[in-house]
């Protein structure tokens with residue numbers, strides 16, 4: 001089904017966040033790196049909502065606080081100091097990071113502000129030890145060209161990355177690693193001027209190209225994250241957080257459109273059925289008795305712990321919970337996600353999926369009777385501690401009332417397959433207040449003119465140059481610019497004898513197809529890739545073996561190309577070995593050679609390549625065979 005995006009009033013805005021590679025963090029000198037080993041330092045904190053000067057606290061944050069969440073922070077001394085631990089005030093703003101954002105701003109024709117004021121943005125999920133994220137606007141109101149269209153840029157900002165979550169433990173303890181905390185991030189936000197999923201992706205690539213042009217962005221998975229603001233007419237503004245790959249953007253937008261259209265269909269169906277918000281009530285009925293003898297394991301386990309089963313009737317909702325919104329995501333999944341978030345429960349049951357999970361037809365009948373549900377109604381029930389069960393059903397009621405109104409505004413997080421899950425309500429406004437520990441930074445005329453006279457090559461200029469200088473075709477040149485490997489491409493081409501086109505194809509198409517086949521190419525560093533090309537130049541490796549070597553390296557981090565070559569058996573054989581193999585093949589095909597002479601070359605080539613594929617260059621094998629055949633032919637002539 002093709003969707004007319006104009007007709008449905010699609011509007012998309014994009015926020016691109018990318019880590020900057022400036023050798024230090026934003027507010028201290030720690031290394032902007034992640035560590036893998038055991039932490040040297042571990043400390044426990046309890047969440048506390050910092051009252052902003054405006055007296056406002058994010059409801060989602062406050063809720064986390066109410067749950068009594070504790071955070072276990074892990075650190076090591078190379079990547080964190082007292083600043084990240086919130087034991088020491090932040091140092092002055094990292095000026096190299098400021099200069100990079102100013103460079104991007106100038107390239108995007110945005111207007112730099114005169115004085116940079118660092119602000120605090122309340123974040124109380126524990127991902128910041130301070131309870132807020134530091135952020136500062138660097139420039140406003142720019143624009144970029146994407147194809148024929150001009151996309152307005154609202155702002156370019158600089159902010160600190162958050163700690164990374166490494167796990168959830170028992171008893172409301174969440175584990176975070178603070179190595180990532182404080183890594184400088186550039187944020188570029190577009191106006192909601194994007195009108196199709198494909199355009200969203202093109203805009204993201206265009207912004208990515210400009211960021212990479214600075215030569216100062218980090219690469220690899222997790223270094224770039226996109227947030228999408230998607231709305232359609234009659235739907236709602238939904239914020240999708242953390243799309244990690246540019247290639248997923250158009251799919252994520254398409255899915256969100258589909259989700260909202262399906263929710264609108266559900267609203268219309270509820271309207272036809274005469275469903276009313278005020279009829280969906282917070283009337284929770286204790287149905288524990290119904291399940292006294294149950295064979296359902298989840299409920300049995302809860303009852304054994306003296307927990308209760310609570311149920312709520314959703315008037316006129318029958319069969320709507322099983323409506324599929326996205327692949328594997330039903331309306332019931334959305335309701336369950338809400339229940340899990342607000343009720344700390346593992347999951348919910350609903351009558352649309354019954355009888356199942358050990359719940360019998362009789363139990364469902366009894367459940368319907370006790371809750372006075374009729375033919376058209378659905379019943380949602382949950383087994384847990386009374387308080388949790390009640391909170392989760394409250395969330396179920398709220399989500400169901402929203403379904404009668406249509407699409408709720410919310411923040412959702414992106415899954416790796418492009419679908420999304422409920423994350424939290426959309427945060428209210430006024431979450432920002434000034435950071436008093438850092439004095440404002442002046443953006444002087446002198447600084448700006450220095451930046452303007454040192455602007456890097458923008459993607460359009462680069463495209464022209466790649467075509468001109470390396471004779472790449474337009475498509476390949478564009479692909480190499482859109483990839484993360486443009487600099488690597490130029491380095492290799494300068495050092496290596498491999499043709500520029502072959503290098504470009506390898507860095508774009510070959511890498512992409514390896515990735516599609518599940519090879520984690522991001523684990524293979526640029527240094528390793530350079531090494532691969534050096535091995536080809538030195539004759540240790542043939543081009544055809546490169547994919548196999550990349551696959552091996554992705555599975556053996558910190559190993560060298562030489563080790564890969566040995567372990568995969570793809571090492572080139574010596575001239576002597578090759579000649580020996582030719583002798584063998586000639587001997588095995590003596591009769592054929594006797595009979596048809598030079599015409600046996602094709603058959604002999606196939607036989608040879610079966611033995612030495614990936615270990616010898618095709619040209620060399622062919623040349624050697626031809627020489628031998630000719631020599632034999634001459635001998636034969638002489639014998640006659």
Ligand SMILES: [Zn+2]
Nearest residue numbers: 028030080081
């Ligand atoms: Zn530090």
